[in-house]
Amino acid sequence: MNPAPALEVNNLTKIYGSGCRKCIENTGPDHSRNVCPVCGSVVACADITFDVMPGEILGIVGESGSGKSTIVRCLHFDMEPTGGAAYLRCSGNDSGNENIFLLNSQRKRAVRNLHLGMVYQNPQMGLRLDVTAGGNIAEKLLAAGWQNVEKIRDRGGKLLKRTEIPLERMDEAPRNFSGGMQQRVQIAKALANDPDVLLLDELTTGLDVSVQARILDLIKEIRRSTNAAMILITHDLGVIKLLSERTIVLKDGRIVEMGLTDQILEDPQHEYTQLLVNSVL
């Protein structure tokens, strides 16, 4: 029997602007544009349908502006989608059969605090840089109802150790940390509540290669030791090749190709994927 997917996304659509009936049919890879010529709205993504299994890493690649980040930000409730549904089917989530986009904001916050973890490309977005590294992790735990400082610090220490941050810097603000360290604190924070779904948005972009390698190792270690479903957003095919089993290729806000990562890299079907693969290799 196949296990149930941890996350199911159906027809996710996000349009910036007033939107019109012609928006969807006038944009997309066939038109090579994501701005509707009729009303001028930007179709960031449309008709995005996919699912992720527990313990699986799903890669999403595409050029800048193709709508990658919009997908995970909608899933993390950082922005409201224009349409579509998502179902989070994990144990302990009482809203498993409800479209999470339609939950009220209090329940959305509960889903985010208890079941989701997010790592942004820019640590400034995911961390409070002036709050201590331990405090950043504590924030997630406090939101989930932890009320014992000793236990919070214990958990924070373990997570920082796992992400290779020296414990003596636990009570220092991440503002004083290097970019790679900030990114590792962000990962520790995202892992604080043992998330069922981990959203990774360009987590190695802008870091030098040796730091990149250690962070990718860390993600591999997390995959081995947890059962979290992960969505990995990147424009770097190397990262996709290393980490993800399945990959979605995005262009102008639409899925142009979806399948096993090996297949997509070795035998790309869509014109754009071919271009993408050839530009790297």
Added chain:
Amino acid sequence: MMLTELSNLAGTDSGALEGYNFAFLDEFTKREIRRKILKAVAIPGYQVPFGSREMPLAKGWGTGGLQITLSIIGKSDVLKVIDQGSDESVNAVNIRNLVSRMTGVGTTSDTGRATIIQTRHRIPEEPLTGDQIAVLQVPFPEPLRTIEPSEQVTRRMHAEHDYSGMWLHLYEDIVKHGKITIGARYPCLVNGRHLMDPSPIPRWDVPRLHKSPVIHLFCAGREKRIYAIPPHTAVEPLEFEDYRFETEDFGGKVCERCGSSDTFLDEIIDDATGNARYICSDTSFCEKRQRGEDV
């Protein structure tokens, strides 16, 4: 000055100054404020916006408390006004005189005799009863303001019961200082729902709000907010399992005047000798003890 004007100043039979509406505010204003008080009582700890009026007192000097007092006061009431425990500070005296002249009601410094007690930064030591109303002057009604500058965001946080930012603030305090360092304005959860600023009362007074038989009305005139703790409502200071809320500890010091060791003490440094002296912050209570009354 004309004779008629002089007789006006002398007051009417009831003792209230003529030429003004009873209790200074017009009846529509009183009605609005009473309606807002009812709403505040219905949602304990929730800050109800109201149209704060210009008062003959500078904003920030108790205009909120004054508006509540003037809206609820009746001819048979007896008023007590204190400022940090003292009946005799300039602010308390002036507010008491103003209300007295505008209503003709009697005033007292005896906590037990008062029906309305307007206070700034203290709750009287003598236990209040269900027949009394406590009116607290509030400078900053928003407990989340220390962590979030935007009113729009703090309102959303209250609506969603999202207080993790305040918990984080306490956690950081413990990490940096080994304990929670908030002195006055200690954030409290009211009725298990709304986080409330109990006004700058010392931590000493916070436990006395919990399930108190008294109705506590809070009003910030400058910030235009009314909130309330109805009688017998749970008021719990935020605390961790291993870092509990603590009241001030005076290390065994006693009041120099009445010898009390169970009251909130003011520390007064003698300029000449540099020595610290300790006296009760609640002057009326201290005097009662000095007279040997059983309080």
